[in-house]
Amino acid sequence: MGRDSRSHDAAALLEAQGLDELIRSLERRDYEVLGPTVHDSAIDWGPIHAAADLPAGWTATQAPGSYRIERRDDARRFAFAAGPSTLKRYFHEAERSVFSVESNGSPFHVVEKQDAPRRLAFIGVRPCDVAALAILDRVLIHDRFPDPAYRARRESSFIVAANCTEPGGACFCDSMGAGPHAASGFDLALTELDDSTMLVECGSARGEEVLREIPHAPAGKDVRERARAAMAAARKRMGRKLNTEGLAQALYDNFEHPEWEKVAARCLGCGNCTQACPTCFCITFEDASDIDGSRAERRRRWDSCFTLSHSYIHGGSVRQSPKSRHRQWVTHKLSAWESQFGTPGCVGCGRCIVWCPVGIDITETAAAVARQTAPVEARS
């Protein structure tokens, strides 16, 4: 994606008004600009046209199975952890027509869906989600079967990260090496210092170009030090922890651990964890035909290893028991992904914990199965 890692030294100081300039500069480049906005009792992605659309003074309290938005007593715009939606939905769509076959009489012809990719710019992407995009890129662009639609959308996107100063009660990006500071994978990255100033880092030539159009000042040593201190403080306030040392192997070695039965008894099998996850990429295909037989279509939709149909082969589903489905999920994220793609499939965003209706905690399960010490309790 032409984005690489730059050091703090290339950083600049941006005043809050600079965000308006940033949005205008992206709009001039024909980007649709999206950012965190307050809607539907959550802080979630939505279109933004000015800095005033950002959720200044809002935050969200997150815990296993629980998410509540709240007012803060300051006016910070990025003082909350990852929200319900990931960027996955914009690049790896939830539903998509792959192609259709049409006939007015005969012969029939195949119509492939070809749409010009939307040019999307995101302001305020959390470091875990930046890291998740790199994981998805690995699977959907750099593996044997690249997904052209995903690739086109990714290549025409612009990413403005917002480093995390307020980790949530289920966050463990620090354990996964994905946050709270984004090291690469962005065009620009912001670190909010207070209500009116932020540090900007450039991660790509495109980012540098955009920054040149925005009024900014060189960041002095003191400012860079404040940003570093904010990151260090955030690392200490992660809601969860996961000891990843030897974890992948330990999960493989404990395939029949009693913890799997225990957690499966609580698990609803609803699939929310995988659908909320920024890296779960599973899709299913379905073929449909119109009632008059003049048109057939192949569609794809997000799927989940928690559905019985996910492992359906001739004769039935391979993973019949809730235990086997739950184990598939945890071991794919934390073990098998590693063998498959060379990194864990988890960035520690905590969404599977928060958006699980019954608050099942992957860090707790993994620790119990691998016989590690219990994870830290969520902050209240």
Place this chain on the structure above:
Amino acid sequence: MSSERKQRIAIFKFASCDGCQLSLLDAEDELLKVAEAVEIAYFPEASRAMMKGPYDVGLVEGSIITHHDADKIQQVRRQCRLLVTIGACATSGGIQALRNWKDAAEFVRTVYPSPDFVQTLKMSTPIAEHVPVDFELRGCPINKLQLVELLSALIAGRKPNIPTYSVCMECKRRATVCLAVSRGEPCLGPVTMAGCGALCPAYGRPCFGCFGPMDSPNTVALAADFAAKGHSHAEIERLFRSYSAWAWQFRRATEERRQA
């Protein structure tokens, strides 16, 4: 396909409100195509079509609540190559299955001036408790798009795309923010079968389970979680006992609920 004989469809009604049959008439955009693609051979509610069987497909709405129903469904089964039950009444017994926990005879005495004329069974039961059923369309009422999909699949001889996983999958696809997590509302979505497109949550109303249990629902765990979040046993019972009350997985949620 056009050269082949059209499939003969019959639509039968048992104890129900007609809402599911109306879904077919409500499929305005597709109705003409449906009428052209199949032969509606028996549909007393909507047309004069009263042709004799046998039929290729019988769509059955409603539950069995009388001796007469119980006899008639046997005849219907014999006349239909494929039998498809449509809607919560036919697939689980419907809202009228609430009588299954009460004394139906007493209701009759209270409501009707001449109770002797009313012959009713003690229970409202789904069609599948009486005859083998080939396919179920869920919902109260059914989703007309699912009905058109089912008919299209039957005509083409392909597998219908009718998912059996949870409503949550549909909420997440349409990016509805989870009501259970963001507002603490008791929602049946995690144990309810998809198919409605996650309609209620999209309008801020938790799922009340009208599509009945999904393929592998852990209703006992969900009930335990509701209890842990402070809902009384009576409240939990009310949640599970509505349109799909008599579905065994929903019954089990309150009848065998483990101590939380």
